[in-house]
Amino acid sequence: MPRKKEVPEIENQEAEVLSLTAQEEALEAPDNFTGPPEESEGVISEPPTEDGGGPVDNIPGQEDAQLEDAPSMEEPPPSVSEESQDVPQADESVSPEKSPTAESPAPVPRRRRASAAASEQEAAVSSAPTRRRGAASTAPAPRVLAIDEESKVQSVEEKEAYLWMELRNSLRTKRSLTGILGGVERTSSGLPLAIVYYKDMRVVIPATEMNIRLEDHRESGDKELHNRYAQILSWMMGAEIEFTVSGLDRRSGSVVASRADAMRRKQRQFFLTPGRDGRPLVQEGTVAEARVIAVSERVVRVEIFGVEFPIFAREVAWEWVDDCNDYYGIGDRVLVKLLSIDRSDPGNIRLQASIRETVPNPAKENIRKCVVQGKYIGKVTDVNRNAIYVRLNVGVNAVALAVHDRRTPCRKDDVSFVVTRIDEEAGIAIGIITRIIKQHL
Numbered sequence: 001m002p003r004k005k006e007v008p009e010i011e012n013q014e015a016e017v018l019s020l021t022a023q024e025e026a027l028e029a030p031d032n033f034t035g036p037p038e039e040s041e042g043v044i045s046e047p048p049t050e051d052g053g054g055p056v057d058n059i060p061g062q063e064d065a066q067l068e069d070a071p072s073m074e075e076p077p078p079s080v081s082e083e084s085q086d087v088p089q090a091d092e093s094v095s096p097e098k099s100p101t102a103e104s105p106a107p108v109p110r111r112r113r114a115s116a117a118a119s120e121q122e123a124a125v126s127s128a129p130t131r132r133r134g135a136a137s138t139a140p141a142p143r144v145l146a147i148d149e150e151s152k153v154q155s156v157e158e159k160e161a162y163l164w165m166e167l168r169n170s171l172r173t174k175r176s177l178t179g180i181l182g183g184v185e186r187t188s189s190g191l192p193l194a195i196v197y198y199k200d201m202r203v204v205i206p207a208t209e210m211n212i213r214l215e216d217h218r219e220s221g222d223k224e225l226h227n228r229y230a231q232i233l234s235w236m237m238g239a240e241i242e243f244t245v246s247g248l249d250r251r252s253g254s255v256v257a258s259r260a261d262a263m264r265r266k267q268r269q270f271f272l273t274p275g276r277d278g279r280p281l282v283q284e285g286t287v288a289e290a291r292v293i294a295v296s297e298r299v300v301r302v303e304i305f306g307v308e309f310p311i312f313a314r315e316v317a318w319e320w321v322d323d324c325n326d327y328y329g330i331g332d333r334v335l336v337k338l339l340s341i342d343r344s345d346p347g348n349i350r351l352q353a354s355i356r357e358t359v360p361n362p363a364k365e366n367i368r369k370c371v372v373q374g375k376y377i378g379k380v381t382d383v384n385r386n387a388i389y390v391r392l393n394v395g396v397n398a399v400a401l402a403v404h405d406r407r408t409p410c411r412k413d414d415v416s417f418v419v420t421r422i423d424e425e426a427g428i429a430i431g432i433i434t435r436i437i438k439q440h441l
Helices: 007-027 063-069 082-086 110-136 156-173 222-235 259-272 363-369
Strands: 177-186 192-198 201-206 240-249 254-258 287-295 299-304 307-312 333-342 350-354 375-383 388-392 397-403 414-423 428-438
Touching: 156 177, 156 240, 177 222, 192 222, 192 240, 201 240, 240 259, 254 259, 259 307, 299 333, 299 350, 307 350, 363 428, 388 414, 388 428, 397 414
Parallel strands: 201 254, 397 428
Antiparallel strands: 177 192, 177 240, 192 201, 240 254, 287 299, 287 333, 299 307, 333 350, 375 388, 375 414, 388 397, 414 428
């Protein structure tokens, strides 16, 4: 009988060894293991029992104390089979509290319980992705793929809704929008209308709202005034126009706008409103970007922050300019340097600017390519009463004071030029046209 009472102690010792082994295996388990053995379902469903009876409290941190209480391993343990450790002998006398009843089943060996718990964990892990796949089946419909991965393709309905939202926003907040002047029409009374296209939306701007100043035609009749409006609008075809919406009707799809209102707001913001330093943002010497709204042979007309003004050919480039159309076109954007600003009349701000001042002058470097008595080919850019202006093919501006040809040179003629003197300070060669190589009549 005394040896049989030692059996639970051996069982407790072996249970503790198995518990430490299970904890070490849990630490070495793969990443998909859901938790430590003590938190997993079925790993330790019941604490080790004493003679198969009630549970024994297994408090973490007391393993060392329990190992010290166990009998020394030097004494050979009695040979008891696994079945005798788990199931009491029939002739063994145990107390009623420790004897198994019919309602409580016999305890399952610990190794079998560990294997059963592992199989349950594997089944739980394998079933988890299946539930996620089922949830993903209710995802929204795929969007349209764009060529640029970061962009999003909008449907026709989305584009139209966003466009009308921008127009309503401009009507309420007076925010400026930018479109292209793509047509000129007339009303039944003859008043010209500027047709501006903003993202394929047709926007109508009356000629009187285009901020076109016709001081010389105020006393003219309506017909002459309307014709002048139409002529100026035709010159501006293809220009970038800034406007604010003044009225719209989505049912009919009509939008009416004003360019004059948008330009007045720009003028107040950049030329009249003081900044942090107490001065307006735009000052003399400021370099800014301007829109080209009209071009002729001798003039480039630009608009900068709501103010329109002309830039003459001599300020377009450092070289002699024959035709401004060879340099810029309507709709271009150019850098200009403001030379003077007249704010005396806030309703009529006047500017003078230069395009060539935004880049270095190459004349002093190019003049070294010429030598006195050298002969070069050039193109006539302008003819004056006292001189003929020639642009030499070596990149030098030249002035001819005499012509040794019976024909009179004209603009764009190719001529032969002989240098007689060089003005290094001005970067100009002075000489004579010996003959006309090719005339452009």
